Amino acid sequence: MKMTAMPKITHHLTDPLLMAYAAGTLPEAFNIVVATHVSLCDECRARLHSFDAVGGALIDTAEAMDLSVGSLEATLRAIAGKPPEPRAVRRATGLFPAPLQEYVGGDIDSVVWRRVGGGVSQAVLATRGEATVRLLRIPGGVAVPDHGHRGTELTMVLQGAFRDETDRFAAGDVEVADEAMVHQPVAEEGEDCICLAATDAPLRFNAFLPRVAQTIMRI
Ligand code: ZN
Numbered sequence: 290m291k292m293t294a295m296p297k298i299t300h301h302l303t304d305p306l307l308m309a310y311a312a313g314t315l316p317e318a319f320n321i322v323v324a325t326h327v328s329l330c331d332e333c334r335a336r337l338h339s340f341d342a343v344g345g346a347l348i349d350t351a352e353a354m355d356l357s358v359g360s361l362e363a364t365l366r367a368i369a370g371k372p373p374e375p376r377a378v379r380r381a382t383g384l385f386p387a388p389l390q391e392y393v394g395g396d397i398d399s400v401v402w403r404r405v406g407g408g409v410s411q412a413v414l415a416t417r418g419e420a421t422v423r424l425l426r427i428p429g430g431v432a433v434p435d436h437g438h439r440g441t442e443l444t445m446v447l448q449g450a451f452r453d454e455t456d457r458f459a460a461g462d463v464e465v466a467d468e469a470m471v472h473q474p475v476a477e478e479g480e481d482c483i484c485l486a487a488t489d490a491p492l493r494f495n496a497f498l499p500r501v502a503q504t505i506m507r508i
Pocket residue numbers: 298300301302326330331332333334
């Protein structure tokens with residue numbers, strides 16, 4: 290498996306996402322995407338550290354203020370539930386960055402793909418909670434059908450690139466789409482575009498699959 294040098298990342302995680310990650314309040318599905326991006330991205334890792342520092346200062350203040358037992362317990366629970374801080378760039382061999390390899394239990398060779406139509410394949414990763422995270426494999430030149438979102442969608446490109454109405458997204462980039470966005474990502478010609486995408490509600494495909502199939506495939 291070749292590993293080309295990661296090109297310059299131009300699309301980053303938002304502050305609210307990094308803050309929620311630092312606070313341990315994101316669903317597991319989103320934690321995986323955030324940890325994977327942060328492992329490759331110096332800029333987002335630096336911002337995450339700054340939010341960690343702010344969180345630490347707040348906790349110190351809370352301790353000095355002699356808060357009630359209940360709120361101290363809640364604070365300690367929040368600390369205990371905090372996701373592990375991604376270590377600095379650990380370049381795994383293969384396509385997947387280290388946090389994703391750890392989650393999948395291997396690299397892309399160990400992924401079991403399921404076709405979802407139009408040449409697109411996916412593999413839903415097992416996570417707790419309502420939010421889901423999947424790997425998507427989109428052949429070059431193929432469009433992911435026009436869709437809106439009933440929630441937030443966080444997509445990170447692992448290989449290849451895609452374009453939609455907003456911009457071009459290449460390896461390492463993340464796109465944050467909200468409910469207001471209806472877009473049609475198209476994989477660039479060439480190698481398959483492989484993405485890691487988390488959604489906190491089912492995608493609303495407009496003309497792709499019947500609803501019952503969406504339920505079965507957990508799209
Ligand atoms: Zn970044």
